Amino acid sequence: MKGIVLGQYYPADSVIHRLDPRIKIILALIYIVCSFLCRNIFSFVLLFMSSIVLILVSRIPLKIVFRSLRAIIFIMLFTAVLNVFWTKGEPENLLVSWKFINIYTEGIYNAVFIVVRIVSMIIGSSIFMTYTTTPIQLTDGIERLLSPLKKLHVPVHEFAMMMTIALRFIPIIVEETQKIMSAQKARGADFSSGSLMKRAKALVPVLIPLFISAFRRAGDLATAMTCRCYRGGKGRTKMTVLKCRARDYVMLAVSAAFTAAVVVINIYSFGYTM
Amino acid sequence: MAYIKISDLNFSYRDDDGNFIPVLKDISLEIEKGEYIAVLGHNGSGKSTLAKLLNMVIDDYEGMTGKIEINGKDITSPEITEDEIYELRKDVGMVFQNPDNQLVATIVEEDVAFGPENLGLPREEIRRRVDDALATVGMSEYARHEPHRLSGGQKQRVAIAGIIAMMPECMIFDESTAMLDPIGRKEVIETIEKLNRERHITVLSITHYMDEAVRAGRVIVLNDGNILLDGTPSYIFSKPDLLREAGLDLPQCADLMLRLKKRGIPLEGDFNTPEQCVRSLLNALHK
Ligand SMILES: Nc1ncnc2c1ncn2[C@@H]1O[C@H](COP(=O)(O)OP(=O)(O)OP(=O)(O)O)[C@@H](O)[C@H]1O
């Protein structure tokens, strides 16, 4: 259990791993926006190529990227099929017509474009946020990006603290769940057979002690934090300060150029435009 | 002037019906700066309550009378400000039993930084204190590790580092070795002793282990909220009947020596540690 890894962080040494988490969040957002800006075949080719470049630069093995794409393969197929059958194009572009089914070239284009858009969006956002950024860096980045909201009395620090504590305690609670389950198994509990209802019922004697212990831990932790002079975000400083370096600015410039390219390519319509 | 002065302290918790249940009764105690004190007592004798009162981390003070003065400041007075309470918590650090329930951050050095960050110290100062605290407990090489991958003793040392980084004058350990294996216990005890010896930090160590108590300079035995015994380890362990009354046993070697003595074997000196016992046994044999 000691080997538990949270999220999908893939430890490697790449430029993207070393970027400031705040910049990575912004880059992920820009990338998602760009994927929606794409309208014609050239912008989608550019988008797809940029995803491949991202995978190469971040040194995330293809195997791992495919694994996360596999999870959404059904959604991709579904939207693709919908687009193929439901897009109505120009009459001269009609490819197949059989009973009530009409397939147009536009439909094929749309299906391919949408799949490329979804794939790139997933690859882009997961490379920037989940594969190369630890959950704790991500929390830190979000806290600092949102910190202007503190002036509007949004409890940004408190939410970040809750996230941090949750991340800290997930492995502990998982371990504890396994201990309690073993203890109940030793007393003859059966978690793996019977109807769904029966299995759900068998979990009750696991959940109750788990909750009790979680509350006790929460109380202990609150006392320990109070003893360490915690009083919310008020007057608190930080040891590690996120600092944007040259590479962060370079990446921002690259992504601005990328956005501009997508926009320009869209202005000149080459072939079919979505 | 004593560093901690407790006078006629009474404390009661309230049960669900609002009745007061006395836990500490007429405690008066003086602790000097730099002392190393072990607190003994059976389960429910009020040790943790006393410790928590020294840090003012109990929710309900309705059932309290008497006075606790730390560094000349009466922390139980109703006029005490919030800032003074934070000052107190900075000066008197607490380490608890379960290391898992004290560590806040997911990286060792960030957890150690938690206290100093709460104090609002500048960044360079926090960095310096964190490095120093980790070096003091011998955990520098684990600075970037995740706490849940450390052993119990290592986690507890990280928790101690988190307190050291606040630069307290006094540290209270509430059964901080209870959940550790013998190796972890040894690491933690050695760390505590080092803090007391080299940094002159006043130590109040609550424990159920007699062999830890014999290493302290002074032992206080609580029994049902009263101070039953207060003195050097040798004095305490020369009162086996009173200890038994408080539900405690002698350290094994002291027990053995007292039994031998009862049989008429002429043993002399202190019998608190195995080494002392061996010495006095050898002396007796050579006679
Ligand atoms: N928050 C609370 N509310 C009500 N009663 C409490 C509370 N905390 C402790 N008590 C009671 O106060 C008494 C003393 O508890 P305390 O935790 O101080 O004992 P202790 O000496 O630390 O025991 P142990 O060796 O088990 O840690 C116990 O009878 C306990 O049930």
Ligand SMILES: [Mg+2]
């Ligand atoms: Mg206790």
